[in-house]
Amino acid sequence: MIAKLRRFLEAHTQAASPEDKAHQLKLAAASMLLEVVFADDTLSPQEAKLLPKLLTETLSMSQADAQVLIDEAKRVQGNATSLFEFTTAINAEFSLEQKQQLLLAMWQLAYADGQLSQYEDQIIRRTADLLYLKHSELIHMRNIAIETSHTQ
Template identity: 70%
Template sequence: MIAKLKQFLQSHSQAISPEDKAKQLNLAAATLLLEVVYADETFNQFEIELLPQMLMDTLGTSQTQAQELIAEATKVRGNATSLFEFTAEINEQFSLEEKQQLLLAMWRLAYADGELSQYEDQIIRRTSDLLYLKHSELIQMRNIAIQQTTSD
């Protein structure tokens, strides 16, 4: 029974086209970035304006694709039960450098309004753990984000 279920799931996951798989991956990353924006429950204009740029920089999307991802991520985010749903896909597909860039984008969003809330910090740290990043990488990306934020 379990073998049949496993076979069924594998056959359906292989049926996804590479374009759809890339879209799912981008959606997972966009949803994680959106989690940071929503974390402190205050919608800061700086964060909202920075989000599309972070998607373009991190995922290499166009402005239009970034806006579409944000709209779709907003819908998906409401139905999510945990961050693991998004990080599992990213762990399969992203390189270490891509994971670090995603984490850097999360930190930049968190610091966009000039202050870091405990909820933003929690989400980023939890995401870092789920992406199997070292604590030193987490701190390094945070320091880079702070440096970039103060120089902007």
């Protein structure tokens, strides 16, 4: 508890560089994707293959940087207490289109193994609410993910 308070105070008393801020946003987005991956307690081979690809496309980064980010996000995500921690930073900086792309990536991961678990669905819906996305946007992104999963 004291360590969390110290991190919070350090984060809010020091001015973050633009690079640090960008990295924190990418880390938050990667952590959100990991929430979906681990929602059903299994990392399928399809999800493991798709995750770095989605990060490179969604966050415009190299494959090597995506893998480093995934490893870091696994450490951070395991210590998180709620989705709110990640969505707060994303809401502050992401455009509507970026939020939609993140939600689409979450749906694509959820459907990567050919089945949607209730836990994956629940996390994505909760995330959409926390990102202030409309229900119609949630459904539209889901439908795109379903269409692309059938064509692959």
